[in-house]
Amino acid sequence: MSVIVTAVLVVVTLSAYGYARSLDGNIRREAPGDLGEDRPPETGALNVLLIGSDSREGDNKKYGALSQGLGERTDTIMLLHISPDRDKATMISFPRDSMVMIPSCALPGGGTKPAGLGQINSAFNDGGVTCTIKTLEAITDIHINHYVKVDFTGFKGIVDAIGGIQICLPKAVNDPKAKFVLGPGKHVVSGEQALGYVRTRYALGDGSDLGRIERQQVFLTKVLEKVTDGGLLTDPGKLDGFLRAAAGAVTADPELTLLRMLEIADSVSGLTAKELKGITVPTEPYPADKNRVQFRQPAASDFFARVRDDVEVTVTAGPSAAPKVKNEQVRVQVLNATGEAGKATKVADELAAQGFVVTHVGNAAPAPATTIRYARKDTEGPAYGDAVAARLSKDKRAPVAGKVKALTADVYKPAVTAANADATARPAVPRPTGPVIQLVIGADWPGVRVVSTIPDSLKDKVVDTTTNPCL
Template sequence: MSREATHRHWGYWASTIVTAILVVALVVAYGYYRSLDAGLKRQNVSDALGRQRPPETGALNVLLIGSDSREGDNKKYGATSHGLGERSDTLMLLHVSPDRDKVTIVSFPRDLMVIIPACQNAAGAPIASGLRQINSAFNDGGVVCAMRTVEATTKLRLNHFVKVDFTGFKGIIDALGGISVCLPKPVNDPKAKLVLAAGNHVVNGEQALGYVRARYSMGDGSDLSRINRQQIFLSQVMKKVTDGGLFTDPAKLNSFLQAAIAAVTVDDQLSLERMLEIARSMQGITATQLKGVTVPVQAYPADKNRVQLAQPAADDFFTRLRNDVETSKVAGPNPSASANPQVKIPNNKVRVQVLNGSSQVGLAKKVADELAAQGFVVTETGNAPAAAVTQVRYAKRQQDGAPYADTVAGRLSKDKRTPVAGKVKAAGIEPFTSPKPSATPTTNPSGPIVQLVIGADWPGVRVTTVIPDSMKDKTVDSSTNP
């Protein structure tokens, strides 16, 4: 056989071997994938939730439910509760921004009094709507009732739910190799089954469960204090997952995935394909982008052991969550007429008139304040003829007004951002007299004036952060001392 034929012979066998290896690898990967999928417990909630729900905003909202079920291996945490169902020991909303670059975990105190919508129990019997503790929604009506309650309270659409019980939680923590915590004083809590000395510890699954469950032996004994500890613990878990080398260690990753799959129950729409889609969209996010906060609450007058939403702070916070939407493009039937769509105008260089063409009284002033707080120079507010559609206008003769209009349009929520060239009128508009926030420059820019006409479809001003300044001192993030 010639040398050339020998080379061809070995080349043929080499390519065949490589192909065979790739085929085997794909089969193994697919088999692994299917084994994970087969181990995932799912519950159909889509049909029961129906269609009368809040609209999609582009954000990802997942309800996290910590179940205190005493069934199976959980019996040792309360044998007297065995067979009595499950309650939501922990209820959290995982909110991921539409750009998938920020994560906010919102905790709901179990003692929070809210209106529970009409639901059904496990046997299908009706449960009347009424004012009750939020954790009773899950206890009485299961996951569907809990999701309906959170949607009714926040006006946010929940995309998925994830439920985890005691045993599943322990398995996840053990698969991560434990989590670092710090105790200011020793703890001996028989109820939580936690005994630890003061100081730094790397707690295993059993200890971690006691750490997040303990109430009266740690902090001030309140549920709010326990929530704060749980949020700090979750930030440390996030740090261990994203920054601890988990994804570069196949053995650790496999242990974690196997534990996670065994630990949770999810909705019927949260397939592994959907999980991979979410994971890819959040690629690169780290623990520094995660923030934990508790909904604003105050004492419930009828019972000192209960709390209620503090208004208007709670509504403002939920509005911020709803308005945390896409800003990467200007959408609508009439795209921007900007000659150079790459031009970016800073907010503090844009002068804007705000005119109310909707039926909501006082909306121009409210919107003007929100824009001014983001640095825009609001020159005037007033009323406009009734308008069905919100528009951002600039003068036809000022073609350089298009990028300025784009800047205003980019701060509006949803898809009602349609800069159009039109006549900007100054006559008959009341001057904007409310105090300017410190973020607004004292010197007026000289660019063209943009006119925002608020229509009946007003989408709202997109927030720069979902957590207002009034809640910043109660926010937990990766820098919080554990």
């Protein structure tokens, strides 16, 4: 995916519109079928599905002639999630051996395959890209905007065009199935060797698809790093070869037009390899077959929720804007007006984890709308209230009232009852000197926006430019 994203980034730097149009004409187009009406809503984020096809048709025949005519599966499934701010990119990998519920899908030759449990990569073989998108949206509740498909031959052409990528092997590898034979240590690989490195499974690590996924993520971060920092952009000949190889190597949806690519490239122009994080969906062994995995719960669902909640676009302050208020400067009272037991405590903990100083949790009279309030005498109240409002999700499924307004009284008197589990003072902590902000959680409560798509529990699984490829 970093190969395609990098190509898009480069296109926007070219002033020759005709040249860009010629590149666009080299991309094969294939529209998904009917994805249904009950799709997840868009949130402002950009989600692009990368499909690595294992097709043996055409130039891919030598990777398994006996598999010709048997369709194609997704050898690699990744979802590139770019935040609405376009300042962070998360590359999410789905193990091909994952057992998931696949929705009902139309078959290419006619008819319909009923919904049922299956291996995630079979969705592509059964119903093509349409079934793959429907499956991923069903299990993640994340709206997929575009897709890009790359086959074995296309991948080789792209890596060749950038002059290869350096890898590091902890031991000698001899994998006839992946056509990969190489000694230990560091090597610059291209062509067949590059393809073999990302395909090999049993000859490296523990033989699992999870180990292969991590190598693929490391490889892709190195591709993006080399393209953006390796001098490619200043070498017209190499740049032209890379762009033409990338355009000719992929199949994409018709909506991923030249104008759309330029729009994306412009929005992520400040994104570099350092902002790209790779993560694999949390899994565990599938009880009925130890050679398969299933999503580990609740970790997987929590992770997908964090991706969906990354929905607020930061508004850039103008030259005359007031200094930004830091979370640590804000004292917050959290009041539950939903009637749901423990709601204020949960929200208070989420805000405290982001640095806010929560001084009190309690109940308030039932209210339909979430509000943020401050004492009328506090002239800094609006700015401090905005700091809290900025951490509330703006998911279209739960619009935020989030109105910051002044109270008529100068002193807060939260409604507190002895029987209310939410009614309590927070542990003593150093108190900032700014105004106290009161957050009243209404029935339309949208949730607290996450700081990072990747939760702390999965941080040790992240692959980025600092990951040691020799491991």
